Amino acid sequence: MRFKDRVALVTGGGRGIGAATAKLLASEGARVAVSDLDETPAREVADPIGALAVACDVSVRADVDHMVELVEKKLGGIDILVTCAGIIRDNLLFKMTDEDWDAVIDTHLKGTFLCARAAQRSMVDKKYGKMVFLSSTSALGNRGQANYSAAKAGLQGMARTLAIELGQFNINVNTVAPGFVETRMTRATAERMGMDFETFKLGAASQIPLRRIGQPEDIASVIAFLCSDESSFVSGQTIYVRGGP
Numbered sequence: 001m002r003f004k005d006r007v008a009l010v011t012g013g014g015r016g017i018g019a020a021t022a023k024l025l026a027s028e029g030a031r032v033a034v035s036d037l038d039e040t041p042a043r044e045v046a047d048p049i050g051a052l053a054v055a056c057d058v059s060v061r062a063d064v065d066h067m068v069e070l071v072e073k074k075l076g077g078i079d080i081l082v083t084c085a086g087i088i089r090d091n092l093l094f095k096m097t098d099e100d101w102d103a104v105i106d107t108h109l110k111g112t113f114l115c116a117r118a119a120q121r122s123m124v125d126k127k128y129g130k131m132v133f134l135s136s137t138s139a140l141g142n143r144g145q146a147n148y149s150a151a152k153a154g155l156q157g158m159a160r161t162l163a164i165e166l167g168q169f170n171i172n173v174n175t176v177a178p179g180f181v182e183t184r185m186t187r188a189t190a191e192r193m194g195m196d197f198e199t200f201k202l203g204a205a206s207q208i209p210l211r212r213i214g215q216p217e218d219i220a221s222v223i224a225f226l227c228s229d230e231s232s233f234v235s236g237q238t239i240y241v242r243g244g245p
């Protein structure tokens with residue numbers, strides 16, 4: 001029960017890595033708010049674990065402020081923020097549109113900024129907080145992902161900066177950077193490339209030293225570690241979770 005009496009807000013919690021994280025935090029005692037773009041996936045995850053479901057577009061400031069106020073009112077001040085909301089709009093540079101760029105930067109980078117800024121208020125008051133942002137191995141560069149790679153590298157810089165600013169309030173800020181994880185996001189990539197998902201997964205696994213792709217639970221357990229007091233002296237770091245170095 002590492003998260004007994006803690007309040008955790010998980011964005012993008014209706015699917016994939018966010019859903020696995022919300023379930024794990026709840027199973028260890030946290031009062032969880034599951035936020036997603038639409039209420040239906042948020043509710044599907046939240047209801048069975050007794051969590052609060054909130055619909056929120058993280059790229060819209062009014063939505064984020066409303067979500068954070070609601071969580072504070074219904075569950076108490078926020079102790080843990082995990083930002084999993086994410087999209088991909090892959091294309092080679094010469095084909096990447098302004099809309100592809102803006103949608104990805106707004107969701108990952110602006111969305112995380114808005115959530116962190118809104119959530120820090122109650123963390124500073126409590127002199128306690130854990131923030132974990134979802135980065136990616138794509139932060140190191142990945143063909144067709146100029147927008148996503150820039151956003152994911154940006155999140156690492158943002159986490160390091162917030163770790164410096166918020167450390168004096170006993171707030172830890174870190175990023176987790178997964179490799180290939182089996183979710184709707186990687187399924188969509190296979191579809192876009194015209195590949196069968198099973199073949200796509202086998203190809204990815206063959207490139208990974210541990211010879212398997214990740215599951216959302218593989219990432220959730222590392223996020224939970226960074227949300228726990230076991231990692232209370234770790235801040236401003238990125239942990240790559242990709243089955244290899």
Ligand code: NAP
Pocket residue numbers: 011012013014015016017018035036037038041056057058059083084085086087107111134135136137177178179180181182183184185186
């Ligand atoms: P996923 O299954 O597609 O889940 C992403 C969630 O984010 C979806 O529930 C989606 O909602 C939600 N979302 C999208 N735009 C949003 C917005 N503007 N406001 C609020 N919620 C929004 O993806 P995932 O694979 O679990 O990814 C979770 C995070 O891990 C992402 O940041 C992703 O970039 C990162 N990551 C994933 C992988 C991987 O291999 N899967 C690898 C590295 C990093 P709807 O479905 O309702 O649209």
